[in-house]
Amino acid sequence: MTERLPPDAVARAAALLREGALVSFPTETVYGLGADARQARAVAAIFEAKGRPHFNPLILHFPEAGAAFAEVVPDERARALAARFWPGPLTLVLPRRASSRVDLLAGAGLDTLAVRVPAHPLALSLLREAGVPVAAPSANRSGGVSPTTADHVLEGLSGRIAAVLDGGPCAVGVESTVLDLTGAGAVLLRPGGVTAEAIEAVVGRVGRTIPLAAAEKSRSLRSPGMMLSHYAPALPVRLGAGAVSAEEALLAFGRPLPGAGAVWNLSEAGDLAEAAARLFAGLRWLDAEGARRGLRGIAAMPVPAEGLGEAINDRLARAAAPR
Template identity: 50%
Template sequence: MTEFLDVSFDGIRRAADIIRYGGIVAFGTETVYGLGGLSTSRQAVSRIYAAKGRPSFNPLISHFASAEQAFQEVDLTLTPLGEKARELASHFWPGPLTLILPKKENSLICDSVSAALPTIAIRVPRGRAVNELLRLVNAPVAAPSANRSGRISPSSALHVKEELDGKIDAILDTGSCIVGLESTVLDLTGETPTLLRPGGLSQEELEAICGPVRHAAPLSQDQKPLAPGQLTSHYAPTLPIRLNTDKANFDEAWLSFGPEIEENHPLKWNLSPKGDLAEAAARLYAGLRYLDNEGQKKGVKAIAVSQIPQEGLGCAIFDRLQRAAAPRPI
């Protein structure tokens, strides 16, 4: 049975106790809902992979209550960008930024979290409830998105319930996620900061602090990801997606952005009628879920998506849509 917990102190404390004793709990952050278990417990991490159906070569992000705790698990002397890591953390933590750094030799985080890589992904999320939860757990918490692997990420407790009810120990309902997109993932193990996944923090914001950021090359079929969210097909609804169109066909659902073009379309979701990219990011996954669920009921063939501006958060939104539209693995 999956427990449903409210965001009272008792609810947060109960969620923390479940995690501390090896259980797995879904909880909201500012980005999306994560499925959390102790990063130090192979059994808990194994349960996360199993509940999601996630391939074991796809590493997880460990979440911490503070930057001080996060940096205890990495060795900043092994990278020329160690000071940049501290500078970025001081500006953007707590917040939607994940850093990839060399794993400390005596780190408590088990190898299955990092998929046996010499690096680990660390983050300090933003939000009163999640910060209190992590403070009470007082240990690294691995928390990928709380959904089946490759599917649409959850931005509310209801989304988690739809996919994982009965498969996990508890869901802590912290309300809707205000950012709505996963964290930005930045690799700091080389000479130049490398963007592995665009997310809730824009490249422009990063570069204002750390200087030029390069983009990682797309993964080849035989390459394993260095961080979550790098797989070509990801964040995908059941229905196929058609991108960059100015009109939906009669047998398609319509995901739009900006002032309405097709006001009378029978199945539509506008990410932001006023053209606000932050609002669009927060509404993206809810919109994809709605159109996917209703579209299957109504027998539509696909989801048509209008053009998204390639700037700021628009880059992260388009990244998710591209991966959602990619050919699905067999």
Template identity: 50%
Template structure:
């Protein structure tokens, strides 16, 4: 594995020799860890079934769990998906950005059936993070890229997290520093008359509904909880090694503490370790810190992590979604 450390604010990184080497690796079917504004992605050529199979193998990911294909622009996304008026509204409002749209797959799209899990739909995103967008444009291929971690575990927001999980499977890891959003993209399904929030994420429900002019339905997973129509929908996901307890009323001397806001839980001073997602109660800061906080608390050896209540609006909806999945019983 080779590590390419780049300064995203420098105008020279796109012309670096590593850029050509990474594109060659992707076109050869290799796996590359690429940063976006949300989390680091484990990327491969989405049109190459064998390359996509390497993603599933490296992550230990179930093959019925579809992948997001990242493209450089709305125009390129329209080569792969059928965009109705609703999809165009959302794409024009929020792309590039932390929004994935699940739309009917366009006839003739070369995105592999393995990337779509054999469904007649495709998950597409134009990320704000410039590295993924640049590489998709330079290779001329949509890049399938789930989070660059072992399946079901904590998503990575730093290159070090990726290396710890997946180093033997990687051709390159591109280190552009910490991700700014810190949780995965919001996924909206537009495959019938009712737009659906399939996964809350880095773009809030409220912002999406304002553009659509209608409320988003929420997918009911009670009948088929583990038959996902989009990535990141499995019941157990994002899990630390420690057992996670939600809406804790107090801390414990033996446990780790995931706190939020200016007021800590009773007993916090005696906890084994404490990580405050945002001392000021800023949900954007909390989202950016979430996965790193879980990794940090895990590293302190607590068998149990107790999480303080997080408000369930705005980005809090996505944070609570990740915490519920991280706390779910593991298969």
């Protein structure tokens, strides 16, 4: 059963987050589906609960700018925008710090993270009480209408998440603006609660990226709401491996194939949630270890195309694509 928590149950909601459970909470835009972004299994549970078909990077929520900038590297533009619009419906995509505590799955394996400080008193209280980075996409089933009340959340996710913190209707009702600051020019990845004109008044001209429909078709995610490029191993990836050689690293699922030069098992038990949680860390480790050992590629064992397996296979297919 999903608990419906009143506004004064912030401590309970924060404890659930730290325990690795999923908790929906209100922001000024829509209700978010929160998880402790440091815990891979908790982050994987977000994708599972939403039925998300592939691993979009997730927006990370913080109680103040200092906490957000502890996970990313801000420049002068980011600091100016944070001073002007945070708390508020603006998400900034910035380079990930090497010391970041955020699990790779929350950032979809990229070297960037999407961060924001929401302008909702209950959200800010929860984030302060939890004391952890909170990954939180909208609290609805993938492809559904974003929720602006606790009732909306329960209509789609009751029984799939631990709790919803009821803070009443959301004020803005449209998702945050997503702005990419990783290049020389700022690029609008998703329009939202802060207008491009308001942003340009602070940092100058803002570029527009490709239309969302075209970006979705590319199947290569850059940030929440838009797709450009994804982390891919330097070593070539071979899918559907039924055998493996000593010159290959093995990305295993279930009982590993014998004979590989290096092995990372997504889940010995064949658990798709565990496999999703270990996917990006596994690809990175095999890439580095394979290169160190002089291996020529990564062989990936088949993963069932059901539930989170669809997202895992989607990511593996893009990792294996010609480049």
